[in-house]
Amino acid sequence: MSFSLDIYRFDQATDEVPHRDRVECDLPTTMTVLDALENVKAEKDGSISFRRSCRSAICGSCAMNINGTTGLACRTPIDSVLRSDNTIAVDPMPNFQPMKDLVVHMDPFWDKYSRLKPYLQPKDSDSDHQTERRVSPEDMQKLVAVANCVMCATCYALCPVVSVDPAFAGPAAIAYAYRFIEDVRDSKRKERAAQISDDFLWLCAHCYACSYCPKHVDPQDDIIAVKRATIEEGLVDHPGPRHALVIAKTIKHTGMLHETEVIQGTVGRFNIKGLIKVAPFGIRLALAGKIPPLFLKPVPKVNEIAMIFDTLEVPVLA
Numbered sequence: 001m002s003f004s005l006d007i008y009r010f011d012q013a014t015d016e017v018p019h020r021d022r023v024e025c026d027l028p029t030t031m032t033v034l035d036a037l038e039n040v041k042a043e044k045d046g047s048i049s050f051r052r053s054c055r056s057a058i059c060g061s062c063a064m065n066i067n068g069t070t071g072l073a074c075r076t077p078i079d080s081v082l083r084s085d086n087t088i089a090v091d092p093m094p095n096f097q098p099m100k101d102l103v104v105h106m107d108p109f110w111d112k113y114s115r116l117k118p119y120l121q122p123k124d125s126d127s128d129h130q131t132e133r134r135v136s137p138e139d140m141q142k143l144v145a146v147a148n149c150v151m152c153a154t155c156y157a158l159c160p161v162v163s164v165d166p167a168f169a170g171p172a173a174i175a176y177a178y179r180f181i182e183d184v185r186d187s188k189r190k191e192r193a194a195q196i197s198d199d200f201l202w203l204c205a206h207c208y209a210c211s212y213c214p215k216h217v218d219p220q221d222d223i224i225a226v227k228r229a230t231i232e233e234g235l236v237d238h239p240g241p242r243h244a245l246v247i248a249k250t251i252k253h254t255g256m257l258h259e260t261e262v263i264q265g266t267v268g269r270f271n272i273k274g275l276i277k278v279a280p281f282g283i284r285l286a287l288a289g290k291i292p293p294l295f296l297k298p299v300p301k302v303n304e305i306a307m308i309f310d311t312l313e314v315p316v317l318a
């Protein structure tokens with residue numbers, strides 16, 4: 001079947017602005033977008049650049065934007081993305097700087113990953129063990145999903161927080177932090193939690209965009225677990241964890257979100273500078289007649305809500 005690839009073209013060595021090339025293909029639409037790109041490169045224009053290796057969704061190198069959605073070109077069938085005008089647009093992943101055509105600079109992604117020290121750091125040496133270090137099937141089960149990560153950076157490209165604050169670790173790095181934080185053989189739980197906390201873990205807005213992962217890692221759930229781990233490790237002197245803990249506290253004690261207390265608890269009750277900083281916001285609310293009440297009357301049967309928090313061992317602000 002005939003269709004065309006609408007390809008983003010840019011060479012940082014020679015071009016000031018990108019342009020697009022439209023290249024005609026005649027291929028079965030059961031083939032993949034990567035097959036189409038390979039065909040075009042072999043038959044029409046050898047200068048088109050893109051990364052690939054395994055062609056089996058294992059190496060993670062062929063991630064690109066296909067018709068506006070990032071994914072692995074080698075596991076995207078042509079007929080699943082062919083538009084009504086018989087075209088497919090291919091672009092470099094967003095949240096990365098283009099280098100050449102579909103190839104991007106991956107350094108920020110790898111830097112965040114390597115800061116995690118992504119290798120096992122046990123407390124004793126291998127020679128202390130007669131056999132390999134064994135992990136129970138139950139403990140291993142928690143790590144199976146994240147072990148499937150192929151570091152394709154699709155989730156990182158889709159993350160809206162990375163796009164507004166490139167310092168944010170991003171979903172893949174946080175999922176990998178989880179992989180070692182939850183590994184019973186590792187001895188650096190607190191250090192790992194502190195590192196990922198310093199890499200702006202708490203900026204995650206829980207938007208679930210990173211749930212679109214070609215390997216079903218679902219970093220979103222791991223991010224929640226890592227946030228919980230940082231609280232368990234006592235790393236709470238930061239607006240992020242304080243915000244989570246004070247919200248839990250007000251709901252546990254009143255059955256409602258007590259916004260006045262949430263603001264104070266997040267900023268820090270004795271953080272005079274911080275409180276002065278948010279004062280204009282409070283004044284604007286007051287002028288608009290939207291100032292939240294200073295005290296809240298607990299809802300009926302609030303003790304039942306508190307019991308749920310206790311049963312689930314939900315941490316709250318002290």
Ligand code: SF4
Pocket residue numbers: 148149150151152153154155156171172175212213214215216217218219
């Ligand atoms: S979590 Fe999924 S989307 Fe993100 S890098 Fe790993 S495999 Fe790719």
Ligand code: SF4
Pocket residue numbers: 155158159160161162170171203204205206207208209210211219220223
């Ligand atoms: S859930 Fe968090 S890490 Fe995932 S895409 Fe949204 S903001 Fe980014």
Ligand code: FES
Pocket residue numbers: 051052053054055056057058059060061062063072073074075
């Ligand atoms: S070529 Fe390896 S994941 Fe696509």
